[in-house]
Amino acid sequence: MIVCICNNVKDRQIKAAMASGxxxxxxxxxxxxxxxxxxxxxxxxxxxxxxxHANQSDLVSQLAYAV
Ligand code: FES
Structure with missing residues (x-):
């Protein structure tokens, strides 16, 4: 799905960028x-x-619990 029409940027591009930091x-x-x-x-x-960021917080909480 295109999120930024002006620059033809799709949600998966944004999610991939976020996953890379x-x-x-x-x-x-x-x-x-x-x-x-x-x-x-x-x-x-x-x-x-x-x-x-919510997903990251959940992951950190799960990791902290596992340690
Ligand atoms: S829709 Fe992203 S700047 Fe216009």
Whole structure:
């Protein structure tokens, strides 16, 4: 699904970037040019970032419990 229409950036590109450590709005802007035109994609990218960080927190909690 295309998230940033202006720059033809798809959700899977954003998720792949976040998985590789590009996991802040500024870093995504620099890497993929998202939000740098009309800005309409910013709320959806914020949602993806929140989901990503929530998943990371869950993983850290699970790892801490396992140790
Ligand atoms: S839709 Fe992303 S900058 Fe316009």
């Amino acid at each position: 590009i996991d802040s709005m500024k870093a995504l802007q620099n890497a993929l040019d998202v939000t740098n035109c009309c800005g309409c994609c910013e709320p959806m990218i914020n949602d993806l970032l929140e989901e990503h």
